[in-house]
Amino acid sequence: MALERWFRRGRPTRVDDDATPAGLWMKCSACNVQIYRKDLVSNLHVCPECGHHYRMPVDERIASLMDEGTFDRWSGALAPEDPLEFVDTEAYPDRMARVQGKQGRPDAIVTGEGRMHGEPVAMFVMDFFFAGGSMGSVVGEEIARAAERAADRGLPLVGLAASGGARMQEGALSLMQMAKTTTALESLNDLGLPYISVLTDPTTGGVTASFATLGDLVVAEPKALICFAGPRVIQQTIKQELPEGFQRAEFLLKKGMLDDVIERKDLKRKLVRYIRLLLDRPIELEREDAHVAGV
Amino acid sequence: MSLEFEKPILDLESKIRDMRTYGEEQGIDLTSEIGVLESRLESLKQETFASLTRWQRVQVARAPGRPTGLDYVNAVFEGFEELHGDRTLGDDPAVVTGLAKLAGRSVVVIAQQKGRDTKENIHRNFGMSHPSGYRKAMRMFDLADKFGLPVVALIDTPGAYPGIAAEEQGQAWVIAASIQRMSRLRVPAVSVVIGEGGSGGALAIGVANRVLILENATYSVISPESCAAILWRDASQAERAAEALKLTARDLQTLEIVDRVLDEPVGGAHRDPEATMRQVGDALREELDALAPLDATELVRQRRSRFRRLGRFTELEAAASEVPDTRLD
Ligand SMILES: [Zn+2]
Numbered sequence: 001m002a003l004e005r006w007f008r009r010g011r012p013t014r015v016d017d018d019a020t021p022a023g024l025w026m027k028c029s030a031c032n033v034q035i036y037r038k039d040l041v042s043n044l045h046v047c048p049e050c051g052h053h054y055r056m057p058v059d060e061r062i063a064s065l066m067d068e069g070t071f072d073r074w075s076g077a078l079a080p081e082d083p084l085e086f087v088d089t090e091a092y093p094d095r096m097a098r099v100q101g102k103q104g105r106p107d108a109i110v111t112g113e114g115r116m117h118g119e120p121v122a123m124f125v126m127d128f129f130f131a132g133g134s135m136g137s138v139v140g141e142e143i144a145r146a147a148e149r150a151a152d153r154g155l156p157l158v159g160l161a162a163s164g165g166a167r168m169q170e171g172a173l174s175l176m177q178m179a180k181t182t183t184a185l186e187s188l189n190d191l192g193l194p195y196i197s198v199l200t201d202p203t204t205g206g207v208t209a210s211f212a213t214l215g216d217l218v219v220a221e222p223k224a225l226i227c228f229a230g231p232r233v234i235q236q237t238i239k240q241e242l243p244e245g246f247q248r249a250e251f252l253l254k255k256g257m258l259d260d261v262i263e264r265k266d267l268k269r270k271l272v273r274y275i276r277l278l279l280d281r282p283i284e285l286e287r288e289d290a291h292v293a294g295v
Numbered sequence: 296m297s298l299e300f301e302k303p304i305l306d307l308e309s310k311i312r313d314m315r316t317y318g319e320e321q322g323i324d325l326t327s328e329i330g331v332l333e334s335r336l337e338s339l340k341q342e343t344f345a346s347l348t349r350w351q352r353v354q355v356a357r358a359p360g361r362p363t364g365l366d367y368v369n370a371v372f373e374g375f376e377e378l379h380g381d382r383t384l385g386d387d388p389a390v391v392t393g394l395a396k397l398a399g400r401s402v403v404v405i406a407q408q409k410g411r412d413t414k415e416n417i418h419r420n421f422g423m424s425h426p427s428g429y430r431k432a433m434r435m436f437d438l439a440d441k442f443g444l445p446v447v448a449l450i451d452t453p454g455a456y457p458g459i460a461a462e463e464q465g466q467a468w469v470i471a472a473s474i475q476r477m478s479r480l481r482v483p484a485v486s487v488v489i490g491e492g493g494s495g496g497a498l499a500i501g502v503a504n505r506v507l508i509l510e511n512a513t514y515s516v517i518s519p520e521s522c523a524a525i526l527w528r529d530a531s532q533a534e535r536a537a538e539a540l541k542l543t544a545r546d547l548q549t550l551e552i553v554d555r556v557l558d559e560p561v562g563g564a565h566r567d568p569e570a571t572m573r574q575v576g577d578a579l580r581e582e583l584d585a586l587a588p589l590d591a592t593e594l595v596r597q598r599r600s601r602f603r604r605l606g607r608f609t610e611l612e613a614a615a616s617e618v619p620d621t622r623l624d
Contacts (some may be wrong), residue, residue, distance in 0.1 A: 043305075076611075083550060083607040084541045106611070137606030144603065166516045169527070171540045172552050176515040176605040178495060179502050182474045185598040205518070208467035208493040209455075214475055227456030228467035228495070233521075238456050247462055257465045275338040 013079060023266070028052060034113050045262045053264055057199055058110050058127045061160060065123070065268050066114035075111040075124075075142045083137075086169040093168070095131070103130040107138035111146035113155060117272045117284075122150035125160045130203070132164035136205055139167075140177025143211060144184030147195070151187035152222040157277045161212035165205020178210035185214055194278045196271060199226045199249070199258075215276055216257045220249035221267075226257075298354045302341060304562070307336045327366035340561045347511070350534040352543050353519060355511040356490050360565035362572055364391055364406025364449045372397050372404060372568070380431060384464060387428030389420045389452070392435045396579045397447065403439040405432050405500050408448040409490070422491075423456035429469040429499050433476045445583050446477075446484040448500040453518060457494030473499040478598055483586035487575060488512045488544075489551070489564075493598075504589075504598050505582045506552070508544045509571070510559040514552065515542035534540065554603065555582075 002294045030052035040047065044064055045054040056064075061072055086092040100106055108130035113122045124146045124282050143159070152156040166174035188195050197215030199208075201224035209228055212218075220226055227247040235242060243253040249261045262270050276283045311332050315372050319367030347355065368375050372395035380386040381541070391406045407424065409417025421531045432448075439446045455466055477484065477500065480517075486503035498596035508514060522540060523532035558579050560567035589597065 060353050079609045079611055081609055084539065086540065102454050137608045138325045142503055143609055150438055168517055168522055168540070169498070171516055171550075171609070172514050172542065172547055173606055174496060175498055175514075175549055176602065177496055178471075178600040179474055179478065180605055182471065182502075183478050183602050185475075186599060206495050209470040210474060211471070213465075226467075227462055228455065228470065229462065234459065234462065236461065242459065246459070255463050255465070257468055280609045284388045 010194065023157075026100060026236060034246060046264050051222070051263070053201065053223060055128055055162065056264070058125045059127065061116075061125050061181070062110065062123070063156075064264070066125070066270070067116065067118065068212045071112055071114035072145060073110060073112040073226075074122075076106060077142055078138045079106040080136055080138045080170070080262060082169075083173060084169065084171050088169070092169040099131050099153070105130065108133045109139045109142045109144070111142050111229065113150075113153070116158075116268055116275075118271050120155055121271075121275065122146055122153070122157045123156070124154040126162045128162035128164075128196045128200075133162045133207075134167035134174075134284075135162055135177050136167035136170040136174050137177065140180045143181045145186055147181070147184045148187045151191055151213060152191065154191070156196070156279070157188055158196050158198065158271055159215065160198045160212065161203040161207055163203055163205070163207035165207055175206060176208050182210040182214060183225075185211060194275055196263075196274055198271075200224050202226070204228070204230055213257075216278065218257075219262050219270070220252070220258050222249060222261055222263060224249045225251055297554040298351070298358060299560075300347075300351055300354075304336065304340055304343060307332065313338065317324065328615060337561075344561050348534075348538070349541070349543050349546075350510050350519065350537040353513055353533075355538050355563045355565070356513045358563060358565040359411075360568070361490055362564055362568040363411055364451055364489070365574070366411075366568060367449055367575060368395065368404055368406055370392075370572040372402070375404065375454045378435070381427045381434060384425075384427040385410060387425050389456070390419050390426045390431055392429035392431055392577055393588050394444075397576075397583065401442075401444050401502060401580070402436050402583070403436055403444050403446045404449070405446065407452040407497075407500070408515065409451055413513055416605050420456060422452040423454060424496060425456055425458075425461045426454065426464040426466050426469040426498075429455075429473045432500055433469075434482055436473075439482050440480060443482055445482050445586070446480060446503070447579060447583075448477075448484065448486040448503060449487055449512075450488045450492050450497045450501055451490035453491055454493035456501070467604040469492050470495045470499045474502050477502040477601065479595065480485055481591035481595060482600070483583060483589065483594060484583045484598070485579060485586070487557075487577070487579070488514050493518060502598065504586055504601070505554050507524060507555045507557055507575075507578055507582070508543050508547060508553045509557050509564060511563055512544055514544075514547050515540050549606075 024032055024166050028035055028047045031050035033049040046054045080096050082092045111124040124143055189274045197212050197216045199220040203212055205227045252258050253261050273283055314325055330584050375393055377393040388425040391408045393404055395404050406418050409422035410419045418458035483502040485502045485505045488508040490512055496570055519533040519537040521528045522536040524530045544556045548556050557574055560570045
C-alpha cells in the first residue's frame with residue numbers, strides 16, 4: 001500500500017533539505033552571524049564562524065565519509081507495513097507515503113558498503129529527516145541485515161545514529177527492534193569485527209538504548225543531544241531546571257559515557273584510524289593526512 | 296479502591312453481603328434470593344471482563360491489589376534469598392533479585408517491583424529503575440551463567456526512570472547492555488509480563504527464550520499517556536492511544552511478540568491474587584521443564600533467532616527497489 005502511493009508520487013520533488021534553512025543567506029542559530037548558505041553546505045553543514053554542527057542530510061553524510069564513487073547501497077528494498085492500522089492525526093501509511101516522497105527512500109535509513117581512505121567498510125546512516133529517524137521494523141531489519149552482511153564479508157561496521165527513538169506507529173514491534181538489532185550485532189562480535197557507533201544530533205530513546213550504544217567504540221559529534229528520556233520528559237517528571245549542557249555530547253564524555261567527541265571534519269580520518277588500530281593494522285598516517293589535505 | 300467499570304460488580308457484591316447479614320440477623324432464609332443475585336453477579340463479571348477495552352485492561356494491569364513481583368516471589372518460589380546491590384552505584388529497590396527454588400530446581404529471580412501502598416511505592420520509585428537496577432540484573436545474569444541456573448524475570452514497570460541521575464549514569468547504555476547480556480545467557484530464561492511492560496525498561500529483562508504475559512497485562516513501546524501527549528498534544532487522549540497502540544496480551548500474541556498468554560481469574564488478577572499466582576507458577580514450571588533439555592548453544596541460538604525475526608515489513612522486488620533511493624546514485 002505505502003509503496004504504491006510512493007510510486008504514484010514518483011521521484012522526490014524537494015531539492016532542499018531540512019538541515020539548514022532555505023535561502024541564499026542564513027543566520028546561524030548558534031552565533032547569529034549571517035552566513036552564506038553554500039559555505040555552510042560546503043563546510044559539511046558546520047558553521048564556518050562558530051563551528052556549530054547542523055544536522056546533515058544522509059547522502060551528503062555518506063559522500064563526506066566514503067571515498068568518491070565507492071559506495072554501494074544495500075538498503076532500499078524494504079518498505080514499512082501498517083501492522084497496527086495506526087491512525088493518529090493521519091493514517092500511518094499516508095504519513096509514510098508523504099515522508100517517502102519527501103526523502104526519496106522507503107524508510108529512515110541507508111545502508112551499504114564502500115571505502116574510507118581505501119579501507120573497506122559497511123555503513124548504516126539513519127535519516128533524521130525521515131519521520132525523525134524513528135525506528136520501526138524496516139529500520140531494525142536494515143540494521144540487522146547490514147550487520148550480518150558485514151560479518152559475511154568480513155567488513156567492519158560504522159553506524160551513524162540520528163533518531164527520535166522507536167516509532168510509535170508500529171507499537172511494540174518497534175520496541176522489539178531494540179532486541180533484534182542487538183542480537184544481529186552478535187554476528188560481528190562472534191567474528192571479532194569492529195562496530196563503531198557515531199551518535200549525531202539527536203540520538204534518543206530506544207535507539208540510544210540499543211544498537212547505538214553497543215558499539216565497540218561509541219563516539220559523538222559536538223553538542224549532539226544524546227539521551228534515553230528527552231529533556232522535556234525529565235523536566236516534567238522532576239520539575240526542576242536541568243544542568244547546563246545536560247545530555248549533550250561533551251557532558252556525556254565527562255560522565256564517561258563516550259569514547260570521544262569528534263568534529264565532523266575529523267570524523268572520516270578518526271574512524272579509519274580506530275578500525276586499523278583495533279585490527280592491529282598499519283595506520284598509514286601520512287597517506288590519510290594527504291587525503292584529508294586534498295579535500 | 297475500585298476501577299470505574301468495576302462499580303456495578305462491586306455494588307452487586309455489597310448488596311449480596313448486606314442481604315446475607317440481614318438474613319443471619321433476622322433469622323430468615325434468603326438462600327434462593329441470594330442465589331439469584333449470585334448468578335447475576337457471575338454473568339455480570341463474565342460480560343464485563345469478556346469485553347474489556349484496551350484502556351480498561353491498562354487500568355487492570357495497574358490496579359491496586361494486583362500481585363506484584365515480591366508477591367510472586369513469596370507465593371510461587373521457595374526459600375527466596377534476596378541479593379542486593381550492583382557493586383558500582385548502589386542497590387535499586389525498584390528491582391528485586393535473588394536466588395530461590397522452583398519445583399526443586401534453583402533459579403535466579405529478577406522482579407521489577409512496584410509498591411503495594413503509597414509508602415512502598417515511594418521506596419520502590421513506582422517500579423521505575425535507575426541504571427543501578429539494570430546493573431544488578433546483569434550481575435544476576437552472570438551468576439546464573441556461572442552456576443548454570445535458569446533465569447525467571449518478572450516484568451512490571453511503567454518504564455525506566457527519566458531523571459537527571461539516571462541519565463548521567465547512562466540509563467540508555469545500561470538498558471542496551473542488559474538486552475545484550477540477557478540475549479547471551481547460556482541458561483534457560485523465561486520472562487513473564489505480570490503487569491505493565493513499559494518500553495525499553497521492560498525489554499531490558501525481557502530477552503528470554505520464552506516470553507509469557509498475563510491476560511490483562513500490557514507491553515508497549517510507550518505509555519498511552521505519553522503517546523497521547525506526543526500525537527495529540529493531550530494526555531487525556533490516553534484511551535485513544537491505548538486502542539491505537541495494540542498493547543494487550545492478545546494483540547501481542549497476534550504480533551508474535553509474546554509466546555503465551557496466561558488467563559486471569561474472572562474479575563482480574565487483583566480480585567484473586569492466589570489463583571493468578573498459582574497459574575503463573577504452573578506455567579513457569581512447564582516452561583522451565585521444556586527448556587531444560589536444551590544445551591547452552593541451542594539456548595543462545597533459539598533466543599537470538601526468536602528476537603531476530605520480529606517485525607513486519609514488505610520486501611520490494613529488486614527492480615522496483617532501484618527507484619526509491621535515487622538521491623544517492
Ligand atoms: Zn555559527
